[in-house]
Amino acid sequence: MNFLGIDIGTSGCKAAVYNEKGELMAESRRPYEVVFSKGGAAELNSGEVIKKCFESIRECTDLIEKGSVKALSISSQGEAFTAVGSNREILSNAMISSDTRSAPYIEPLVDEIGEQRLYEITGHTAQPIFTLFKLLWFKSNKPKIWEKARYFLCFEDLLQLFLGVEPTISWSLAGRTMMFDVQKHNWSHEILEKIELEPGKLATPQQSGSIAGYVSAEVASKIGLSNDTIIVSGGHDQGCNALGAGVTKEGVAMLATGTVECITAAFNKPIFNEKLMLNNLCTYDYVLPDSYSSIAYHLTGGNILHWFAREFGQQEKEKAKTNEKDYYTLLLNQIDLTPTDLLVLPYFTTSGTPHFDRKTKGTIYGLRLRTKRSEILQALLEGVMYEMKVNLEILENAGYKIKRFRAVGGGAKSLKWVQLKANIIGRDIEVLSVRETGCYGSAMLAYSAFESTALFDIAKEWVKPRKTIIPNKKYEEEYQSKFSSYKRLYFSLKEMIST
Secondary structure, X not given: OEEEEEEXXXXXXXXXXXXXXXXXXXXXXXXXXXXXXXXXXXXXXXXXXXXXXXXXXXXXXXXXXXXXXXEEEEEEOOOOEEEEOOOOOEOXXXXXXXXOOOHHHHHHHHHHHOHHHHHHHHOOOOOOOOHHXXXXXXXXXXXXXXXXXXXXXXXXXXXXXXXXXXXXXXXXHHOOOOOEEOOOOEEOHHXXXXXXXXXXXXXXXXXXXXXXXXXXXXXXXXXXXXXXXXXXXXXXXXHHHHHHOOOOOOXXXXXXXOOOEEEEEEEOOOOOOHHHHHOXXXXXXXXXXXXXXXXXXXXXXXXXXXXXXXXXXXXXXXXXXXXXXXXXXXXXXXXXOOOOOOEEEOOOOOOOOOOOOOOOOOEEEOOOOOOOHHHXXXXXXHHHHHHHHHHHHHHHHOOOOOOEEEEEEHHHHOHHHHHHHHHHHOOEEEEEOXXXXXXXXXXXXXXXXXXXXXXXXXXXXXXXXXEEEOOOHHHHHHHHXXXXXXXXXXXHHHHHHHO
């Protein structure tokens, strides 16, 4: 028996097949490009995304025993939506999270409903990333498509539609639209009435791990599945990633380094309070039954390493060609874990939580003629972790206690980088045998639904930590002092640009 996990991201999609022991049987990836244009637009060609998903699935099924996939589940990026016609025709590109055209539509709706009320319903604070405000922009700027649309779907439910079932959306992903009541677990009629959207134009919400239907015979034959393959409700990609990392109880959280640096923590009950709300930290459904999660993230994450490598890593690129080593590893091996004399505000993109700051720019403070290139690289990585420590402090002061982390994503490849993170945040970090956990977590959901086996038991069997990185106490006092300076640096720079 095999189980298929699909992960639909911003820059590409992945498909991976695992057996009942969690062993990888086949995997495939397909990239696609974000289309940027004037006015803050950031879109994906939704037809291309679905096509690439089908190609990835087919490539996997060609490598395994025919008909062996018993169930599949989908991990999806949050917030992005697509307008779809009554004959399944795609009517628009998907406005993804980083599309900011919806910003002018936030204040009028917040004034009408109330900031506190919106938070009580959705567990989120109003920001341009959310589907709710993007739909308001869409309604105002594309009224003909708005009227014609049969559905407005996120990528989990969109792929389900093209797999041949009536679309459902996991509670986890629905929570990222800011139209979902995260305590009553249904679309908020109060919110939908304000934007004049019928709930029937959205997918039916389901708890993650619920059976949504079966792949249609017509579609199954095209992508190498059988028509009794079960489609299982998946979740928001951060939740699926955390499940794939074995986050199944309080006190353990995922620390993911991809393009974005992200903490995902899971808890047994929802926490709504002023501290979280004022700092834009959310509460919404986790992919485990009867569980909630919060995510803290900074939009400058692993991309800061990519930037440094592109601009200053030419000699490592050349060296990597001759010795067949990864040039990011060659760069990271040069850093010294002793705290640097520099402070970096890593706002090389718009920030994430807690500030959602679109104006303050990245800064490297403390440069001297003696400063080495390796120090600058280390300081960039330190800055990202100081920002994550700001988020961690807020989460813990609000009641989310995190004892240890599990590292996933590209950043988990380098144990030196993981050690730097542990030193700064002062927590043990477990490095896993699997780094790409979106498909892994989705496959767990599929397996759990097919076998009626508890996710906790599956995660315990599948997820194997291979090493625990412990903070070096030698640097604790110095990093804590620099962290205090880092917080002052942000507010000083913010004040400077506002005057």
